[in-house]
Amino acid sequence: MNLERLAESLREYLGATRKHSIKNIVSVFDEKGSNPSFGEDAAIIDRGEEALLLAADGIWDKLMRADPEWSGYCSILVNVHDIAAMGGRPLGMVDVFSSNSQEISEKVLRGMKTGVEKFGVPVVGGHVHPDTPYAALDVAILGVVRKDSIIYSSTARPGDDVVLAIDMDGRVHPSCDLNWDTTYLKEPAIVRDQLSAMVELGESKLLTAGKDVSNPGIIGTLGMLLEVSGVGADVDINLIPKPPELDHMHWLRMYPGMGFIVTCTPENTEKVIEVFANHKLNACKIGKIVSTRKLDIMNSEGERATVFDFTMHDITGLRPVKSRCNV
Amino acid sequence: MNLERLAESLREYLGATRKHSIKNIVSVFDEKGSNPSFGEDAAIIDRGEEALLLAADGIWDKLMRADPEWSGYCSILVNVHDIAAMGGRPLGMVDVFSSNSQEISEKVLRGMKTGVEKFGVPVVGGHVHPDTPYAALDVAILGVVRKDSIIYSSTARPGDDVVLAIDMDGRVHPSCDLNWDTTYLKEPAIVRDQLSAMVELGESKLLTAGKDVSNPGIIGTLGMLLEVSGVGADVDINLIPKPPELDHMHWLRMYPGMGFIVTCTPENTEKVIEVFANHKLNACKIGKIVSTRKLDIMNSEGERATVFDFTMHDITGLRPVKSRCNV
Known part of the structure; x- marks a missing residue:
């Protein structure tokens, strides 16, 4: 696996680059950068x-x-x-x-x-x-x-674990190569229960931050969370569960039918994974939040590549509310 | 003025006919026709x-x-x-x-x-x-x-007066012949105060029904209100205030910047008009709600023409919730 090429592909992927224009719009409606809702889901x-x-x-x-x-x-x-x-x-x-x-x-x-x-x-x-x-x-x-139970995107802190929860029981959607569909063929009771995992996690205060995985894929979505939290992360891509028939280049750009990226303090990681498991979502720790404002991916061979350096790259271009005030 | 031609023009006007497809969509999401929100603003x-x-x-x-x-x-x-x-x-x-x-x-x-x-x-x-x-x-x-202060579209009753409240202090918008713009050049405090007339009328329980005048114009909007209320109305078009430079054919198809069609029992009509006047909106009685499900326009010469016969014509195609249950 060429980690540099993967990092570049995730950075330049349209699912992520389409988010660039968000900053321009938010700057119109939130001139002072003081509204914490922007950057949230x-x-x-x-x-x-x-x-x-x-x-x-x-x-x-x-x-x-x-x-x-x-x-x-x-x-x-x-x-x-x-x-x-x-x-x-x-x-x-x-x-x-x-x-x-x-x-x-x-x-x-x-x-x-x-x-x-x-x-x-x-x-x-x-x-x-x-x-x-x-x-x-x-x-x-x-x-x-x-x-008291709101889960924000912008509140991840250095030292937190990064946990990915995702439904692996799915299919590449026949009409869209980048949709990992896990809900269409599944019972309503199961998908509603999966969604309610986040309500339970919010109310139990086990998370420091969270976001649903959307068009920018697993890494791009984590990137958006880091961007508004003003932090970075190290992610071991070998820890990310992956359907065996798909390569990382494909899988990491997919929009999953049911996926959440959350952060928590290390003492809560096992509990968070258990809550997701109780709601039929595969969850595991995939990395750590760091104070350096970069999203690095690593593999088990010890290689490392930077996907986003937020001192240079934008996804949404939004920054933590306090610093956005100073822009 | 050819009243029949005017009636036909109001019925066939695109601002009204574009509403026909609403019924098809609502029937998808409200199969039993039991959700009273559909047909409301x-x-x-x-x-x-x-x-x-x-x-x-x-x-x-x-x-x-x-x-x-x-x-x-x-x-x-x-x-x-x-x-x-x-x-x-x-x-x-x-x-x-x-x-x-x-x-x-x-x-x-x-x-x-x-x-x-x-x-x-x-x-x-x-x-x-x-x-x-x-x-x-x-x-x-x-x-x-x-x-206890919600103003519905679907609650007009036979015997009610029909009151039009509209801001006459406006202009035909330079980009759109069918927009009667009254807000763009006006102070924010004035337009916000005009909007709050409806809050005051809701809380004072002076109205039986109401709706804002939108794309279908004054008559078409009244038509939508009648349709979901299961009633009709007789409207004297000579009672409708009109900028002198515009003819009825033009004026009655316009989307006003600030306009409301409301109904009330006759003993409240003067009070309703006074509330609107206190909020800088020109208001007057323009007609009566009748039990026959037709919207007729009349003029001071005693002529009469039917714009909508709801036993034959649709605007949105929605009907009062009770009868929608039986469809």
């Missing part, structure tokens, strides 16, 4: 003892062109993950659907309906454009979390 | 004493192509109206922005920022697609309302 709205979580996700137009029904399904999948990532419970979703054909509409709606039934979160409203020259689907989700 | 999520309001609105692609900055502004304008229409207060918004050029992005974001500053509602998160072949902007909004 969902925005936090304080309502007394509980906090509301509000997130939005859109379907990548490439995926929509490749498979409208799978796109509809994924629009639900990714949104429920944004709430789970924060330790929250979903309440409902709204969608904006722009369509250019009856056939595509039917497929997208069929996929959304499958997702709604799978995850048990209702679509309660939305907006439709029946006549656009393109097909596009955006979904927003509302969730709720106990204020 | 925002979905209602019960949280004890208060209710959360969740809505989403997308920018019509025609508008985006015509004026990206105005589109950005309107994405905020339409969302804050969805919350005001229900008698609620906005808490925050998330957006999904798909962009195909740096220039368009800058314009859209500038417009959104102007809207955020005008209406005082923050964008707290979102998602960005930096590389789509089209530019599209969808925004979702979260609001809150006292559960």
Whole structure:
């Protein structure tokens, strides 16, 4: 395995580089860099003892062109993950659907309906454009979390362990080489239970930080967490569970159907892994948080390569709120 | 004035006919027709004493192509109206922005920022697609309302007066012939105060129903309210205030910057008009709710024409929840 080539591929992968523009948008709405919601999977709205979580996700137009029904399904999948990532419970979703054909509409709606039934979160409203020259689907989700149980992305600390939890019982999705689908063919009760692992971990205060693994893949998602936490990590890629039929170059760029990257103090690592295991997620320690603001990957041969040096590279370009104030 | 021609034009206007596809989507997510949120400006999520309001609105692609900055502004304008229409207060918004050029992005974001500053509602998160072949902007909004003060669209009753409240101090927007802009050039304090009229009316229980005037225009919006209320209305179009430089055909298809159609029992009509007037909105009675499921327009010459016969025509195709159960 050429570790340098792998590191470069993960850095330059479109799933990660597409996140570069986030900084420009956030700088418009958060000029002072003082809103801690930016960089999190969902925005936090304080309502007394509980906090509301509000997130939005859109379907990548490439995926929509490749498979409208799978796109509809994924629009639900990714949104429920944004709430789970924060330790929250979903309440409902709204969608904006722009369509250019009856056939595509039917497929997208069929996929959304499958997702709604799978995850048990209702679509309660939305907006439709029946006549656009393109097909596009955006979904927003509302969730709720106990204020003392929120899992943030931006709170990892040097010395923490990095734990990956992922469902290995899956398949490369027939329509999308980079989707590791683990939910579509699985019972609703199982996938809902998997998501609830994060609620349990939030409420038990076992984590220091966490995030759901999304388009940037396992390493890219960890990178986003490090970026807003203002820290780095050493990751041993040989510790990352991997389907034997896939090589690292492929696997580490995949969007898994159910995956979380979390951090915790070392004395809690075993407990965290046990909670995930109780919810049918394969979990293991894959690395350590370090104070140097770099994400390095290592292998069992003792080689090391830097994927992201946050003093030079951006993923989202967001930084910890305190330092963002000084930008 | 040819009343029949006007009625036909209002019925066949794209702003109204684009709403036809709503029924197909709602039937996917609400098979039993039992969710009263559909057909309302925002979905209602019960949280004890208060209710959360969740809505989403997308920018019509025609508008985006015509004026990206105005589109950005309107994405905020339409969302804050969805919350005001229900008698609620906005808490925050998330957006999904798909962009195909740096220039368009800058314009859209500038417009959104102007809207955020005008209406005082923050964008707290979102998602960005930096590389789509089209530019599209969808925004979702979260609001809150006292559960006993919600203003519904579906609760107008025969015998009620129909009151239109609208800001006449405006201009035809330079980029869009069908936008009656009354907010862009106005002080934030004034437009926020105008929106809060609906909160006051909700809490004072003076209304039986209400809705913000949107793309289908004054008559089309009233039509949507009648459709889900299972009633009809007689409207005297000579009672509708109108800028002297515009004819009815133009004016009645416009999307006003600040407009609400509400219903109330006749003994409250004067009080309702007074509340709107206190918030700098021109309000007047324009018609009556009737039990016949038709929206008729009349003029001072005593002529009458049917715009919508809901036994034959659909706008959204939604019906009162009880009857939707039987479909």
